[in-house]
Amino acid sequence: QIFNELFKTIIGPYAEHAGYCRPETAQGMFVNFKRLYDFARGRLPFGAAQVGRCLRNEISPRQGPIRLREFTIMEFEFFFNPKNSECVKLREVEGEKIRLLTEGLIRRRVEEPVEVTVNEALDKGYIKAEWNAYFMARAKQFLNELGVPDENQYFREKLPSERAHYSAQTYDQVVKLSRWGYVEVSGHAWRTDYDLRMHMAYSGEDLRVYLPYAKPKRVKRKRLKLNKVELGKAFKDKASLILRLLELTPAEEVAEALTSEGVYRLRGNGETYEIKPSHVSVAEEEIEEKGERILPSVVEPSFGLDRMLYVTLEYAYSEKEERVVLKLPKDLAPIEAAVFPLMTKDGLPERAREIHQNLLSQGFNVEYDEGGSIGRRYARMDEAGTPYTITIDYQTIEDGTVTLRDRDTWKQVRVKTEKLPQILRSLLKGEMGFERAGVLL
Amino acid sequence: QIFNELFKTIIGPYAEHAGYCRPETAQGMFVNFKRLYDFARGRLPFGAAQVGRCLRNEISPRQGPIRLREFTIMEFEFFFNPKNSECVKLREVEGEKIRLLTEGLIRRRVEEPVEVTVNEALDKGYIKAEWNAYFMARAKQFLNELGVPDENQYFREKLPSERAHYSAQTYDQVVKLSRWGYVEVSGHAWRTDYDLRMHMAYSGEDLRVYLPYAKPKRVKRKRLKLNKVELGKAFKDKASLILRLLELTPAEEVAEALTSEGVYRLRGNGETYEIKPSHVSVAEEEIEEKGERILPSVVEPSFGLDRMLYVTLEYAYSEKEERVVLKLPKDLAPIEAAVFPLMTKDGLPERAREIHQNLLSQGFNVEYDEGGSIGRRYARMDEAGTPYTITIDYQTIEDGTVTLRDRDTWKQVRVKTEKLPQILRSLLKGEMGFERAGVLL
Numbered sequence: 001q002i003f004n005e006l007f008k009t010i011i012g013p014y015a016e017h018a019g020y021c022r023p024e025t026a027q028g029m030f031v032n033f034k035r036l037y038d039f040a041r042g043r044l045p046f047g048a049a050q051v052g053r054c055l056r057n058e059i060s061p062r063q064g065p066i067r068l069r070e071f072t073i074m075e076f077e078f079f080f081n082p083k084n085s086e087c088v089k090l091r092e093v094e095g096e097k098i099r100l101l102t103e104g105l106i107r108r109r110v111e112e113p114v115e116v117t118v119n120e121a122l123d124k125g126y127i128k129a130e131w132n133a134y135f136m137a138r139a140k141q142f143l144n145e146l147g148v149p150d151e152n153q154y155f156r157e158k159l160p161s162e163r164a165h166y167s168a169q170t171y172d173q174v175v176k177l178s179r180w181g182y183v184e185v186s187g188h189a190w191r192t193d194y195d196l197r198m199h200m201a202y203s204g205e206d207l208r209v210y211l212p213y214a215k216p217k218r219v220k221r222k223r224l225k226l227n228k229v230e231l232g233k234a235f236k237d238k239a240s241l242i243l244r245l246l247e248l249t250p251a252e253e254v255a256e257a258l259t260s261e262g263v264y265r266l267r268g269n270g271e272t273y274e275i276k277p278s279h280v281s282v283a284e285e286e287i288e289e290k291g292e293r294i295l296p297s298v299v300e301p302s303f304g305l306d307r308m309l310y311v312t313l314e315y316a317y318s319e320k321e322e323r324v325v326l327k328l329p330k331d332l333a334p335i336e337a338a339v340f341p342l343m344t345k346d347g348l349p350e351r352a353r354e355i356h357q358n359l360l361s362q363g364f365n366v367e368y369d370e371g372g373s374i375g376r377r378y379a380r381m382d383e384a385g386t387p388y389t390i391t392i393d394y395q396t397i398e399d400g401t402v403t404l405r406d407r408d409t410w411k412q413v414r415v416k417t418e419k420l421p422q423i424l425r426s427l428l429k430g431e432m433g434f435e436r437a438g439v440l441l
Numbered sequence: 442q443i444f445n446e447l448f449k450t451i452i453g454p455y456a457e458h459a460g461y462c463r464p465e466t467a468q469g470m471f472v473n474f475k476r477l478y479d480f481a482r483g484r485l486p487f488g489a490a491q492v493g494r495c496l497r498n499e500i501s502p503r504q505g506p507i508r509l510r511e512f513t514i515m516e517f518e519f520f521f522n523p524k525n526s527e528c529v530k531l532r533e534v535e536g537e538k539i540r541l542l543t544e545g546l547i548r549r550r551v552e553e554p555v556e557v558t559v560n561e562a563l564d565k566g567y568i569k570a571e572w573n574a575y576f577m578a579r580a581k582q583f584l585n586e587l588g589v590p591d592e593n594q595y596f597r598e599k600l601p602s603e604r605a606h607y608s609a610q611t612y613d614q615v616v617k618l619s620r621w622g623y624v625e626v627s628g629h630a631w632r633t634d635y636d637l638r639m640h641m642a643y644s645g646e647d648l649r650v651y652l653p654y655a656k657p658k659r660v661k662r663k664r665l666k667l668n669k670v671e672l673g674k675a676f677k678d679k680a681s682l683i684l685r686l687l688e689l690t691p692a693e694e695v696a697e698a699l700t701s702e703g704v705y706r707l708r709g710n711g712e713t714y715e716i717k718p719s720h721v722s723v724a725e726e727e728i729e730e731k732g733e734r735i736l737p738s739v740v741e742p743s744f745g746l747d748r749m750l751y752v753t754l755e756y757a758y759s760e761k762e763e764r765v766v767l768k769l770p771k772d773l774a775p776i777e778a779a780v781f782p783l784m785t786k787d788g789l790p791e792r793a794r795e796i797h798q799n800l801l802s803q804g805f806n807v808e809y810d811e812g813g814s815i816g817r818r819y820a821r822m823d824e825a826g827t828p829y830t831i832t833i834d835y836q837t838i839e840d841g842t843v844t845l846r847d848r849d850t851w852k853q854v855r856v857k858t859e860k861l862p863q864i865l866r867s868l869l870k871g872e873m874g875f876e877r878a879g880v881l882l
Binding site: 004007008009010011012013021041053057061069371 | 448449450451452453454494498500501510669764812843
């Protein structure tokens, strides 16, 4: 019995209308390619991104949030001209170091990845598409920002036998976890024009984009003449699909294969069809061309959100004096700051609530807490990952200053109340070191 | 044949493990009540909110985004002490006017809702729970902010026959749409303690919260003695469920019904069970109580996100000089501002890109556009709902000022470049009228 990894259901009242929950978000962007291209005002390169729930009927989900049946994917589809595949943003990352476990290394049973700059990775042919290299460098930086240092992450190339049928090259970004070793957090597939080509073949909708030349060209070109009768006999109900696929295939490619091997192997939807000289002939003609229609090539950086959340929590988790301190990246902390009155009397709570309200109105995610001792309140916020706590005490009433405390170092500075919003904003953006925020206590 | 509105699927490899896609988000919050109560540090009242996809197998989805099979619900479950049900935030909205089509009006075939203040609605008994009234007032204000004036929205009370079995009172908020008349955008159900009571009865998990008295009380109280043998005979495999339900039922309620009617009608999961004097007896005892265990009561404001998006778009849509101007609420506009160089020469694009970059780094969602005439670029942004456009021209090079244009009035002011971030922030927050932003042109 074949086990289907897709969840199946019935849509509407009739049993024959089966529907399947999507296992990835990608195809929505390919199906809507024409619309997206329109939004991008008809220019290459451009990208679309989507975040969404996906469902796969895993036989045995395990490892907590690592292998789930319901999970969240954040996916880019980035479209570029395959005849002008230069990445215009490459210089932003060309010196960035990335660690690669290439197909070559894996075949030689090397287990330690090689560290190279993005430029070296391209020069040595480790990464085939510039745009893929660009997004891999960004993915590395992204994981750095989530708390994962370079030495605990690398990219592992998928072997041809492991690679999905649509991909010309795939690297998986893996991150070291204390419990489960190296776990994949993102995939970087160069899907070429495979998806658009297949949607085009099956739907009959022309998904190519028209790129005008600077000036018209007179060109000699080969053209395929399709022998529909022979193709029909050979491929029966698949014939019309094969006709459409052949119309999308460069005539030169077919001509060369027929000359050298006597057969052209046409790929489509995971199958291969043998095209023989009796099925097609190749003609040559000279025409004036004003531009050309091409199918964009696609790189797909695809991130597993649940896993990245887990990674972030694991790398943020720390213990200090037998308590938990969750050292979340400051811009990810759900609570940015907390305001405490030192005591619940003598007007301190009123003053603290005023400061709390003011920070709220300035757009900060800030909590007010007057429950329990001040130490206990600090501990509560350390555990929740709140980067900064603000304490209002008797000195506040006298001179308008408050104590600002740093989650990671437990250091405290004294700052003026009216400067709090500006200081907090700078600290949360990482523009200012904590000790420069005020008078160190 | 019975048609099930739930989508069914099989989880894992075995056909007997059926699963159903959730038709609402509510139950997740009830099932996790103990944890949520813990997060709220064991205090009532508190609320939990959830946004999520829900699926209902509608036989005929229709009216575009109004009736979908896959839609998004934003739902609160707000828990309060039924013995102290005062809404502490009521004074924030007590004078707010809301329009109600009450059960009484509907029965008298009145079609025009009555307009009352929140306080009047409570005093006259139109709305039974204060917390429900509070959230209804907030829902009205919310729709105001999305562009719907008071006269195009009201709350319609559900008749007992229309009401779900869990609700003691429900109002639907309806909004007038040009194509489909009045359409429900939110529901305000007072679910009482029904959900927690049922989860408690079926799971055997005590979901009550303990509320200590200020000082211990000596109380006489009635207590039910359950005749398990008789209950077992009468209710067979339902007996253990009924035992748990009876343990949660106030003894006074049962005693009174048995005395006056000779039978107590126990409700559970949509069924009614007749409890007779042979099944239970009522004892009286005097004890010292330090506090009590209660089940919180719940009001549930529940919003249909897709419908509200549609409502927002319809109310924002306008035409001016045969072009579309999308007057989105400023804080919802996906593009907050756009920067244009007047011409693509003489250093204007460079200056414009600099200003664009600066606004981006200050956290604004801002676009750069140099394609086509300036009029065409204004039109593009009007149609996309961008509240403000910034044009860089030759005067910018001379004196550092730029033109700021308002989407809704097409008025323009001249402002200093360095003041742009501050002015934009004030305008987007609605803190400043446009004509006060600079020198009117």
